[in-house]
Amino acid sequence: MIVHTPTEAENVAAVLARVAGRHFGGTATVDRLYRESGGASRQTWSFDAIVDGARHELILRRDPPTLGTPRAKAETDRSVSIDRATEFRVLRAAFQAGVRAPEVLFELTLDDDLGEGFVMRRIGGTAIARKLLRDPPYDSARKKIAHQLGDILARLHAVPAAGLPPLLRREAADHIAGQRRALDLLDRPQPVFELALSWLDRRKPAPTTQPVLVHGDYRTGNYLADKTGVTAILDWESAHLGDPIEDLGWLCVKSWRFGAVDKPAGGFGSREELWSAYESAGGLKVDPARAHWWEVFGTVRWGIICHNQAWRHLSGALKSMELASIGRRAVETEVDLLQLLKSDV
């Protein structure tokens, strides 16, 4: 955990006042600034900018400059994730295409000396799965979320390529190779993940003829929802071009049901409900075998992410009991994989 010294918050506040004034045209004061928990290497700050009596509710997404060294970048193992400048452009294209995503406003510049980052409008709602799945204010939202996630995802996959920044194209075979490389780097034998990756390799879908914008981390925990349901899709840093069904499979990985195991669509509904909403909103007709493939792949991916999170602690890159403990969650995906490989679709 990084300690938030008052100096850091004061520094961020001073820069935000300056950049907000520049963007909105006036003298800005910053109010209610605080750093949201989570995301040690990628910070999220919530704040209000008051310019000429108008209050703008905003979010700063930022990579602190100290993390910009090649060594730190390698250690956080984010070779597949996009930088903040690319995220800004993906979000802008998605918002302009009508996807329920935060509206990005402006980027930080080098002279602002806060590292790479951008400011977007703050949207109401919570991302905390436990609350969404169990707390009374979300009773009626719970019935809608699976449908909404299918609907929003179809629009996300339809974002015109022309508006997007250059993104890596990653198909099934690239993903398999990437996970095998990750296992080799961890250097501990993992028979269940190896079995699952070979299973996936033998059945992998052909590369897409028309790759689309894939969110890459479309799951419960990564969107905001209020009592009306989903308000915004967050966490776009895994965006790439590829197979749209990847996002549908990832959303159904059992770990993202947060205990609501009988509701595969992120803990809120059936796969069929999700797919039907997706198809109604213009998405591809979903082939169940292809969706199953991506769900199995997603389960492997989350298991290996668990090991990588623990490795960030074990390698000394970021000392954290919380990260260390995630290593022991990988076996949950091994249980799920052994079940999935036995279920024929």
Place this chain on the structure above:
Amino acid sequence: MAQDRPTASELLAAIADFLREEAMPALDKTEPRLGFQMRVAVNSLAILEREARLGPAADAGEQARLAKLLGHEGTLENLNRELARQLRAGARDEGDAALMAHLDATIADKIAIANPKWK
């Protein structure tokens, strides 16, 4: 020479109980962020308690099954490396009943330690 009681498992359980029942509620009131971290710590201690109690038998069972499956003795680490290599090369797959029985037993033992409530 064996240590006196409490055993590792008993001592870990005692620490986890104390932290859960006394330290955690106090922290939740005054320092919610630390309260969350304490929850993670208590959960990890519970894993260690189960590992101290169940780990040795689980490892011995895994090693014996691997030796039988692969047809020779070896350390747990080396046997698992050999199996992992075979699985990557596709020399065995999910159609191998002995392999699947071994993996089912191994993962059942692992989850019983890491998170027995997982389903």
